[in-house]
Amino acid sequence: MQIRDRHAPTEFVFDMLSRKSAKSSKRHDTVSKTNAEFKSGIDSGKELETWGTGITLKDELYYLTQFANHPQHLPFWARYLSFIMVPLFKNSGRILHLQITNDQ
Numbered sequence: 001m002q003i004r005d006r007h008a009p010t011e012f013v014f015d016m017l018s019r020k021s022a023k024s025s026k027r028h029d030t031v032s033k034t035n036a037e038f039k040s041g042i043d044s045g046k047e048l049e050t051w052g053t054g055i056t057l058k059d060e061l062y063y064l065t066q067f068a069n070h071p072q073h074l075p076f077w078a079r080y081l082s083f084i085m086v087p088l089f090k091n092s093g094r095i096l097h098l099q100i101t102n103d104q
Helices: 004-008 020-025 047-053 063-068 076-091
Strands: 010-017 055-062 092-101
Touching: 004 092, 010 020, 047 055, 047 076, 047 092, 055 063, 063 076
Parallel strands: none
Antiparallel strands: 010 092, 055 092
């Protein structure tokens, strides 16, 4: 497997959009002003473990959950709507922490 053979042992931390968010990213106000193009996304970090042996999802942090955990940093209106927004859009973006080992 190329990922393991080229990069193990290592750890990666990166952000990822859901499939739905990636498909609709062109409509986002900041992305629409650039030539950026999101061609794919994933709906669960566990999907990456199926790419091959030696890939382990160590952690998956959702952006919206993290924002809701710190209401003092949110605009006044968002503090009261976060209980609706988080469940509806929780899966839209996340930070993934992967570990890649030589285990076969």
